[in-house]
Amino acid sequence: MTHFRPHLLFTTLLLLVSSSPPNVLLIVSDDQGFADLSLNGHPTISTPNLDSLALSPSGAHFSQFTVAAPICSPSRSAMLTGRLPLRNGVYSDAPPPIDELFRVFYPSSKHCLNDTTLPALLKKNKDYTTAMVGKWHLGSNLAEYCLPGDGKQGFDFFFGLPYSHEEGYPGPSPESYTFPPVPLYVNGEIVEQPFVANDLSSRYTNITNFLLKSLASPVPVDLPPTVDKITGDKLSELNLASRSNDPWFIHMAFENPHVPLFISDDYLENHSPSPRGLYGDAVSEMDSIIGEIISTLKKTNQLDNTLILFLSDNGAWVNPSNGLGDDGSVSPLDGGSNAPFQGGKGDTYEGGLRVPFIVKRPVADDDEQTGTTTCAFEPIRVPVSALDILPTVLDYAGVELPKDEVHDGVSLRALLEGEVDSLEERCLFHWRERDLYAVRCGRLKAHFITRSGFDFKDLGTKHDPPLVFDIESDPAEKYPLAVGDQGLTQEELDDIIDAGKKHEAEMEEGKAKSLYLAQGLDIMPCCDRENTANNLDDIPKIWVHCTCDRQAA
Template identity: 35%
Template sequence: MHLKKILAIALVLASHSIGWSQSKLPNFIIILADDLGYGDLGSFGHPTIRTPNLDKLAIEGTRFTQFYVAANVCSPSRAGLLTGRLPVRNGMYGKNVVFRTNSANGLPLDEVTIAEALKTRGYHTGIIGKWHLGHLPQYIPTKQGFDYWFGTPYSNDMGKVFTTDTTREDIKRLTASIKNPPLPLFKNDQVIEEEPDQTLLTKRYTSEAVNFIKENKDKPFFLYYPSNFPHTPLYASSDFKGKSKRGLYGDVVEELDWSVGKIISTLKELKLDKNTFVIFLSDNGPWLIQKDHGGSAGLLFEGKGSTYEGGMRVPAIAWWPGKVKANAISTELATSLDLFPTILQWAGVQAPTDRPYDGVNISGLLTGESKNVRNIIYYYESNNLYAIRKGSWKAHFTTHPSYSPVAPEKHETPLLYNLDNDPSEKYDVSKLHPDIVEDLKKEYEKQIATVVPAPPLFDAVVGK
C-alpha cells in the first residue's frame, strides 16, 4: 500500500469517534447509474419510462431536485464521489477527459476512498460494476479499499463494439475504427471473461449485489454498485427488451429500476432496511449525441460533457427507513462530494486531516433536522472553472456546448441565471443584477486562488 495512504488511514484510525457499537454500525449502499439524465425517471417527470421501484424509493425516502456531481463525465465524477474531493485536486482530468484502455495512471494511491475509511471500522466493502479509475493492477478496486469486485474496469463502450445501433453510418465508421482490446469482466483481480454478454450484465450484477448483502448481513458493509448502464451500448435482457414505450433506452432504465427493487427487497427480507442507508444517483447528465440511445435532462439545458445544469445536476434519491426523511422533496443544494463526509460521520469515522475536502456533511439535511448545508457549487470543465452557483444564482464565466468542435467562449461579463426561477438557463439577467455578478466574480477569484490543479493524469499511456 502507498506510504501516504497508510499514514492517512492511520489518522482515520487514530481519530475515529465511538458513535456506534460494532454490532449496530449502519450499512451503506451507493447505486450509481451511468449517463442517466435528470428527466429519465418517473418520479422526475419522464412520461413513458416506468420506474416503480425508484418511485417507491422516493416516496419512502427523500428525492433531491438540486443534487450535483463533481464532474460532467465518468472518471472525475467517480473520483469525486469516492474521495469527497474535487477532481482537479488530484489530477482527475486531461485532454483524454477520462481514463482509457491504454491509460498508465489511475486514482492516486494516496487518496483515501470511502471504502478505505470504512475498513478502519471493520466494514466489509464491495464494488459491483464499473470502476473507471484505473485498469492497471495497482489501481483496481481491490487496491483502493474494496474487499470484493465484480465488474468492468471502464465503460462498456471501451470494448470492440461502440453501440448496439449499427444502422447509423456514423456509428458504423466509429465501430470500424475501434482499436480497443476486448472488454474484460473482473472478479477481484482476475479477468474471468472477455466481451461478456451485456444483455445479462444487469441481472448478473443484481445477483452479485444480493449475494454480497446476504453474505455480510451479520457485519457492517459498504456496497458500491456503479452500473454500466444506461451508458451506450445499450443492452437489456429478454425480460425487458422491447417492453418500454421509450425504446431500448427505456428498456435498459426499467431493468436498472428492477435491479434496485431486488436490492431493496433483499434488505427488507433480511430486516436490514432500518439499518442501511441507500442512495441512488447518476454520475453525470445524459449523453445527448447518442440521440435516442441517450437520455434526457428534462427541463434542464444541455447534458453530459457540459457545465450547464443538464451536465451536472442529476436525479438523486436517498433512503433509510426511520432515519432519512420519508415522502420528502428536498430543494436544497447537495452534491456527490458530500457522501464521503456524511457516510464517515454516520460510521463514526473522522476523515484524514492532512488534506482539504470539498464535501460537507449533509446528514442533518437527509434526516430533515437542518437546511442550507451548502451554498456554493463549482462547475469545472477538466481543470478549468467554468461556472459557480451561489444560492439561487449561477454565473457562467466560460461556456461550451457538450461535444462541440467550437472553442469555449469566455465571457467578460459572466452570464447570470436565477436557477430557482429559470432552471433551463434561458434568460441571462446579468445586466439587471451587477451586484450579484460582482459577488460571484469574487467567489470565482477566491476559488482559483485557493485550489491549485494537480498535474493531469488522464493523458499518460502505457509504454510512453
C-alpha cells in the same frame, strides 16, 4: 440570497440511530438524465422501486443535486473521494481541443485514481466489509494496482467492467483499432473477454444478492447457480460468514443506460417493452434490479440499518454516438432526457450536471415508520453536490473526515433530518478539466466559460462579465441577467465573481498533476497476452487473441 426549506414533514422524522454503524449501499447509474425517472415526471419510463425508495418515510429526493464533473471518470472520482477532480489528478491538463481526447481513463491509461476512497476510510475506521459490483472507470493498469478488489482502492471484492463498455465494444475509430475487447473482471483476474452483454446485469444482480445474504448470515450461503468458477473461488475466499456481524459498504455501479444500450435476456423474457424504447428498457431493468436488492435487504432484516444512496454519474448524453460506429445504428432515442435543463453530458449547463439523487436514511427499531402518499414528501430544493456523499456517509458511520486532506463536500445529515441553515449561503464550483466554467451561489449561477459537450471545433467562449442566470426561476438557463434584472445587484454579481476568483486561487495551490496523458498499448487488458506481447506494432490484428470464455463453476 434565497433561503431554502425542505417540506415541513421532514422536521418530524428525526433519526434515532443505534450505536452500530449502518450498512451503506451506493448505487450509480450511467448517463441517466434528471427527467429519466417517473418520480421526476417522465411520461413513459416507469421506475416504481426508485420512486418508492424516495417517497418512503425515511427517504428523500433532491431537485437541485449536481455532480462534480459532467463526464464519467472525474465525476466518479469526486464521489468516492469527496474531493474535486483537480485535487486528485482526474482531469485533462491540455488546452482545447486536445482536452477532448483526455477526459476519462482509457484501457491504455497507465495511471489511475490514487486518492483515499470512501470504502478505504470505512474499512480503516470501522472495519467495514467492502465490495463493488459494476463499472469502475478510474484506471485499470494492474501494474499500478488500479482495479479494486483484494483490498485495493478500499474494496475487498470487485466484479465488473474496468471502464465504459463501449471502449472496445465495438468502438468508433480509433477505438475499434486500438482497444481490445472489453473484459469482465473479478478482482484482478479476467473472467471473460469480451464480456457477454445478454446476462451481465443478471450476474450483477445475483452476485449482489449473494453478498447481501452472506453478510447477514453466520453460516455460509450457497453460491448463485450461474456463478463462474473464478468468481466463485474469489467469493469463497472472502469467508463472508465470519463477517456477518460487521457493517458493510457495497457500491453497485450499473452500465445502464450508457450506449450502446443492452438489457439482459432474463428481463426481456419477463417484461413488456418500454414505450420509450430500448433506453426505457435499460432504465426500467435497472429499477427492477434495485427492487430485487431492496427485497433482499428486507428479507434479511438489513433494510432499516442501511443507508442507501442513488445517483447518476452525469447528465444524459443527448446526442450519443461513441461506441455505436458509423453504420447508422445511432439514434437520438438512445440518449436520455435532461428536461427542463439546457445541455447534457460533457457540458456545465444544468443538463450536464444536475441528476437524480435519492437517499434512504438508516432507522432505529423505535423510529416511527408511518405510511405516506406521493404528495406527502416534496423534493429537497437545497443545492447540494456529489462531493457531499463521502462526508455524509462518514457522518452516519461515526467517522471523522481525515485532517490531512482537503475535502470539498459537507455532510447532508442535518439536512436530511430537517435542518438547512448550514447550507443556505454555500457556493458550488463547476469545473471542466483544468478550468473553472461556472459558479452557483444560492439562486444565481454565473458562467465564466460556456462550451458544448462534445464538439471538437468548439474551443469554448469566455464571458467577462459572466453570464448570470437565476437558476431558480430559469432552470433552463435561457435568459441571462444584467444588473437590475430580477433583483440582481452589482454587489451580488461582484460577490459571485469574487467567490470564483478566490476558489481558483485555492485550487491552483491544491491541484494535483493530471493522470490522463501517459498511455501504453502493452498495459491494455488481454487474456492471451503471450500471443500479443511481441506484436504490438501490428494493430489491430493482435486484439484477435484477446478473447476467452468464462469457466463453468
